[in-house]
Structure formats: C-alpha cells, structure tokens
Amino acid sequence: MNILILGSGGREHAFALKLSQSNKINQLFVAPGNAGTHQIAKNIAIDPTDFIAVKETVLGNDIKMVVVGPEAPLVAGVHDFFLADNDLKNIPVIGPKKDGALLEGSKDFSKQFMQKHGVPTARYQSFTKENLQEGFAFLETLAPPFVLKADGLAGGKGVLILNSLQEAKIELEEMVSNKKFGEASTTVVIEEFLKGIELSVFVLTDGKNYKILPSAKDYKRIGEGDTGLNTGGMGAISPVPFADDAFLDKVEELVVKPTISGLQKDGIDYRGFIFIGLMNDNGNPSVVEYNVRMGDPETEVVLPRIASDLFDLFEGVAHQNLDQKSFQVTPKTATTIMLVAGGYPEAYEKHKEITGIENVTESTVFHAGTTTKENKVVSNGGRVMAVTSFGDTIEEALKKSYKSIDLIHFDKMNYRKDIGFDLT
Numbered sequence: 001m002n003i004l005i006l007g008s009g010g011r012e013h014a015f016a017l018k019l020s021q022s023n024k025i026n027q028l029f030v031a032p033g034n035a036g037t038h039q040i041a042k043n044i045a046i047d048p049t050d051f052i053a054v055k056e057t058v059l060g061n062d063i064k065m066v067v068v069g070p071e072a073p074l075v076a077g078v079h080d081f082f083l084a085d086n087d088l089k090n091i092p093v094i095g096p097k098k099d100g101a102l103l104e105g106s107k108d109f110s111k112q113f114m115q116k117h118g119v120p121t122a123r124y125q126s127f128t129k130e131n132l133q134e135g136f137a138f139l140e141t142l143a144p145p146f147v148l149k150a151d152g153l154a155g156g157k158g159v160l161i162l163n164s165l166q167e168a169k170i171e172l173e174e175m176v177s178n179k180k181f182g183e184a185s186t187t188v189v190i191e192e193f194l195k196g197i198e199l200s201v202f203v204l205t206d207g208k209n210y211k212i213l214p215s216a217k218d219y220k221r222i223g224e225g226d227t228g229l230n231t232g233g234m235g236a237i238s239p240v241p242f243a244d245d246a247f248l249d250k251v252e253e254l255v256v257k258p259t260i261s262g263l264q265k266d267g268i269d270y271r272g273f274i275f276i277g278l279m280n281d282n283g284n285p286s287v288v289e290y291n292v293r294m295g296d297p298e299t300e301v302v303l304p305r306i307a308s309d310l311f312d313l314f315e316g317v318a319h320q321n322l323d324q325k326s327f328q329v330t331p332k333t334a335t336t337i338m339l340v341a342g343g344y345p346e347a348y349e350k351h352k353e354i355t356g357i358e359n360v361t362e363s364t365v366f367h368a369g370t371t372t373k374e375n376k377v378v379s380n381g382g383r384v385m386a387v388t389s390f391g392d393t394i395e396e397a398l399k400k401s402y403k404s405i406d407l408i409h410f411d412k413m414n415y416r417k418d419i420g421f422d423l424t
Ligand code: AMP
Pocket: 122, 147, 149, 156, 159, 191, 192, 193, 194, 195, 198, 277, 288, 289
C-alpha cells in the first residue's frame, strides 16, 4: 500500500522512518517533507492545507491512506474534505475531522468539553470584548499567577501567565479589544493556575477503542533551567519517571475514558491521535490542553519506543478494530535533543550547511527544518533536527545524544545542554 504523510517536521520524519519499517507499505510519500524524509520517502512539494493539491497527490500516486502530522490541515478540515469527495471518501485519514479538531482549534470548546464530561481541569471562564468588565471581575476572584489563553490557534504563543492582577487586566484587554493574537484572541479563556509537573500522554483512537501510547516530557523553553521564551520544544524524554503505573491508571480512568466516551456522546467520530497535556499535582492528573495530533519533539521519543508495526495500529483506526490490535513498547529510555538555529525562537538565519550527520552511529537524527540544496543538507527552519538515543537510564541515553551532537555542525547551531535536568 502507498501512504502519504502530511507535514515537514521531525514528527513527520519519525512517522516516515517508523512506517518505512513496515513490510505492508509499498511506497511512502511526504508532503512537503524535509531533507530527512527525502532519504526514505518521496517528497511532494505541496502545502498540506491546499486540499486540491493533496487530492492530486493522492490520486496521482495510488495512495490508500493519509497520515496527518500537524494540526493546521485538520482544523481546516482535510478529513471532511476527503469524506465529501467521491474519489477520496474511501481513503482513510488518520486525524480527526473538523468537529474533533476543535479540541485543539478552540480552547473555549475544549474547556467546555472537559467540564461537560467531568475531565479534571482548571476552573475557567471565557470572555470577549463584550463582557470585558466581567473578565476583570473574574480575575479578581483568582489568586496569581493568572493564566490567559487565546481561544484560537496562535502558533503556541497564545498563552500568557502573569504575576500581577493589573498586568493580567491590561493583557486581557489587549487580547480581546486590540486583537493581540489576531482573531485567535477574540475570545479569551481565563483559568486557574495549576501547580505540579507537566507531561504528555498520547492516545490513538478509532472512535470506539483506544490505545495509550508511551508518555513523554517535553522541554519547551529556549534556555537552560526552563528559562526564556517558549519554543515548539527543545527536547523530550520517554518514559517519564514520575508517571508511574498508579498515576497512569488514574490518567486512564479520569481522563482518557471520559474523553473517548465524551466524544462518542457528543457525536464526534474521532479517528486519530489525542495528545493530552497534563499536570501531575501530587499524583493527581489535571488536563492543561488537548492537541489533536502527536507532539513534536515528543514523537521523536515515543515512536522509536514502539517495537511493533505502527501501520498495524493505523489499520485498526481505519477499520475501527483497534481493539483487535496490540503493540509492543521497549522498556528502554529514549531521549531527544533539538538542534536549533541561533536566535530561534526569535529571528534566525536559514540555509546553513549541515555537516557530520553521516558520522552519527549511536543515535537517530530526525530532520525538522532542513531541505536539500545542490545535494547538500541545509537548514530551513528554527528547529533544525532532533537527535534521539536509547539507554537503560536517562543519563545513558542523554550521553549518547550529546556525543552524537558533537559530530554535527552548522553555523550558529544551538541546543539545550540540560534536557532531563529535573529528572536525573
Ligand atoms: P497550552 O497551550 O494550553 O498548553 O499552554 C502552554 C503552556 O502554558 C503549558 O504547556 C503550561 O506550561 C502552561 N499552562 C497552561 N495552562 C496552565 C495552567 N492552567 N496552569 C499552569 N500552567 C499552565
């Protein structure tokens, strides 16, 4: 069978590598892909939200399944587009339709969903410029720090955590009245600050059955010791030592089961990944957010730990018989370190030649923002590549990743030297 993966990050390279190991797959396509996917699949230079171009790619290459990496095509309705098209409607899409994608596309929707279905989450209310004064009054009932979230997609930048009430009021007004995050902040969710330590749990569902994949912890800040600006993620570790069986059982009972049954009760036929951002507060889970896709760089540690055929699980999603599928996970620890362009997440330069990847033997290098230019691999984004290693311990895996990184070079390369600092 031929398969198309939509997206161009480290996550999609990890999907491509894992799927390329399946003997049920004939040819793999990635759109648009990167220099890493180019080595194991055929890249197609189209925008994944250009559905007409996606259709041409699917029909022109006899593609029989589409795996959607990022949220944008899902929120824009790529799955609905397939179902509404006579030529495409029988081709399974791994990723929810628009109604399910709202779990990520609208924070207000996802909070309402959690409240309705009894999923533990921070107390909240939503406001627009029409009821700004009520927003101020709600802020006054909360203790600092104050958490303000733009309702819509804001490229990971739409959450503000503020220490003073006055600052929170000013920012709320900026968001709803002056469109600080454009249309995304027309509505703002204000919620209680959750204490604890964060982790991510990944669920794959066919709409009826589900599988809980390995959990991971991501390091979002640019600076060591979790300081500085937020990024898409600077590194990740799986499994998460503090997510023991007792905690993960609670997550399944209190979060995963009500989420899946809530989707069914609300008539949302959800087929794909649910990425649950959780706070662990003394062993009690509380949902920070849902995403409707896998995480990046979490995928670069989660998928390598899956020791069986990932495509088998995707077939389970497509045929709604995921309950009849099983998968194996290696008990080893996987770590990944993201190599980023100097300056990222602010302004940075592209098109830097990357050398030395071929000398890496102890790690897997997942390409993210890379492309091929005159037969050379060059940088093409802020997050450039993720270096993943295995070990019996976090320390052993990290040591390998850092040793491999010493072999790789590009001008102004930057990375965090303390991934896992809070766990080791
Ligand atoms: P989100 O986009 O909702 O995941 O928020 C981005 C980040 O802000 C999260 O990964 C958390 O680190 C932090 N955050 C969001 N909501 C809360 C909350 N209610 N309490 C504490 N931290 C939060």
